[in-house]
Amino acid sequence: MAKNIIVSQIGARHRYTIPKTFYENNILKALFTDSYRYTFLGKLSYLFIRLGIKKTIFKRLCLRLPQIPQSYIKASDKPTLKLLLKKNVNTELLNEILYFTLDHFFCKHKKIINEADCIYNMYYENLGFIKYAKKQGKTVVVDIYENPISFNFLLNEVNKYPEYSCIRGIKKQYEDRIAIREKYVSQMLQTADYYTVPSKYVLKAMMAYPEFNPKKAFLLPYPTSIQETNYNYRPIKHKIIWVGNDPVRKGLIYCAKAATILKQKYTDLDFRIIGSIDNKYKDIAVFKDLNFIGTLTSSELKEEYRTAEAYVFPTLSEGFAGTVIEAASCGCPIITTECAGTDLEAFPAIYIPIQNVNAIVDSVTSILENSKYRDQLSLKTFQYSQALTPETYEKRLISIFKSI
Structure with missing residues (x-):
């Protein structure tokens, strides 16, 4: 049984449900993440909003609020700062900055890593960190939240329908997303001891990868973000x-x-x-x-x-x-x-x-x-x-x- 888990995630995935759940069950060691409400950029965003400067990025950072004590959180603004300072970032570079900038920052927390027994990582994010943790003898679990070849399908759609060309650069975006998955997904699968997948559809898609072992996979459907307990369906005709x-x-x-x-x-x-x-x-x-x-x-x-x-x-x-x-x-x-x-x-x-x-x-x-x-x-x-x-x-x- 995993008793001291480090959750490694970029952004507020599932509104930080995973670290919150582990904390409430006394098995969270730490949350390793990027910008959130109480990092420097998060505090600055809150100040700007108070001053009436209500840009989307400020609102998003203020809404990133893990419901766990701050002492459990190790976070850095570095990916966000890099993206803010760079111009004309293509999708592949954006992914590289967003998902791999913090590998070294996470690895620096050696005491926490030594005391942990398991890492729960989101997809191929922070791959350098989970490789390091694996070498330290930690169990690595990754959440595979998509079909990795999705963007191959989407690129075919864009090529098939000229109507989609109204969105500037969409073809290049998909090509970049394909490239980064081709670069990292197999490495992720080789590193992970176990995987969680949200659906049988993803499980089936992953069988295309020779590195994927279905015996290591756990089915974990995501919850609804809208929870209605009273049936109140009132259809309007047509x-x-x-x-x-x-x-x-x-x-x-x-x-x-x-x-x-x-x-x-x-x-x-x-x-x-x-x-x-x-x-x-x-x-x-x-x-x-x-x-x-x-x-x-x-x-x-x-x-x-x-x-x-x-x-x-x-x-x-x-x-x-x-x-x-x-x-x-x-x-x-x-x-x-x-x-x-x-x-x-x-x-x-x-x-x-x-x-x-x-x-x-x-x-x-x-x-x-x-x-x-x-x-x-x-x-x-x-x-x-x-x-x-x-x-x-x-x-x-x-x-x-x-x-x-």
Whole structure:
């Protein structure tokens, strides 16, 4: 059993749920991380906000607040400072700076490392540090939170659809992301003693790597960030939603083409696109039948889920799609692909093939034409979501580390 765990993560992944859970169970040795609310940049950001300078980066740093005593946290602003001082950083260099700058800083904390027995690391981040820890005899567990070849799929999409070229540099971004994964994922797998994966979809994808040993893998689905305990589904006729910030990965172009077909029959169809989507998409003909809403507050998003006849999410690749579980928590019927990362046998969604406009049209039509079927799906998804609580995730997380 792991009793003194160092959590190594960049950013506020899962709102620092992992170190918080370990702390509450008396097995956290330390959190090694980058900028957060009480580093120099975090304090400076808080001051700027108090002075009325409310830039996004300041807000984000102030929201990075691990719910553990500061004495457990070893953090540095170095990656953030490097990024702020550099201009024209490509995606590959950005990843190098963000995820590998702190290797030396983490390794300096030799006393903490010596007293630890396990490192829980996020993906290929801080690879130099986990290699060092492994040499010191520590058990290394990594969380593989995505399908590493996702960006190969996305690059193919960009090459296939010229509509995506409206986003400057998107092809180069994907090429850089592919390159960094090709450089580091195999090394990560060779270093790790165990892995956690959020879905069977990721587990299946990892089998393409000869270094991956499925016997070392633990299935650990992520919890929902929206937890509704009261069923309050109130669908508005012909209202369909899509939620996300990545149009390519999450198949927006297929929704757009489906919306155009569906509007021929349902002229009042409101296919709402929720999330931070570049305004350039609105001016492209293929997206003309979509209603771009923009970003919403948590309460506004819940209301969208509760009042949509369906959430259409034809994703090409995920680790474990949080928005699908959010929708389920609000009782919204879901149309998605196996790539969402949900359990195909247990999760009550309508599953469709990827890149298939007709399948979207047929699935949406089946819901719009049959309110009884829609309501049955709604109740089933809501009931299923009740098992994907933060408490369930935390219990599973602790049980995994008890078995190591």
